Amino acid sequence: MEYIKxxxxxxxxLKYIAMLDMNLEELDKIREDEVVMNYKSELERMxxxxxxxxxxxxxxxxxxxxxxxxxxxxxxxxxxxxxxxLTQGRESEKREVINNLNKMNLNIDVIAGAVKLPIDDxxxxxxxx
Numbered sequence: 001m002e003y004i005k006x007x008x009x010x011x012x013x014l015k016y017i018a019m020l021d022m023n024l025e026e027l028d029k030i031r032e033d034e035v036v037m038n039y040k041s042e043l044e045r046m047x048x049x050x051x052x053x054x055x056x057x058x059x060x061x062x063x064x065x066x067x068x069x070x071x072x073x074x075x076x077x078x079x080x081x082x083x084x085x086l087t088q089g090r091e092s093e094k095r096e097v098i099n100n101l102n103k104m105n106l107n108i109d110v111i112a113g114a115v116k117l118p119i120d121d122x123x124x125x126x127x128x129x
Contacts, residue, residue: 098125 024043046052094115101111112119 095125098122099129102126 024040024047028040094117097115098111098117101114106114108119108122112122115122117125
């Protein structure tokens with residue numbers, strides 16, 4: 001819409017499209033033809049209509065609810081992503097420690113105790129290398 005307002009205002013058809021995104025003060029600045037004046041008058045009439053105001057209030061509330069839901073979903077997604085990253089990091093670190101301790105020829109029981117994993121899990125990690 002900014003592109004239309006800024007670069008296409010001289011094109012007659014695009015000028016009217018740009019009006020859709022303007023408030024009443026912006027429309028006052030372009031009082032140059034009958035279409036603009038009729039559009040502004042219709043907007044003013046609609047804004048004074050109680051039923052329209054109620055409808056817009058409901059629409060605004062719905063929009064706010066959607067925005068809140070999106071924000072909460074985003075925050076939850078971020079939390080899950082952080083937790084997943086931390087978990088993967090811990091698992092990766094354990095694999096590295098297991099491999100390093102194994103290279104030092106430590107007993108599997110000692111390695112399992114050091115990383116606090118069952119011996120079977122340690123053996124699976126070592127066999128996956």
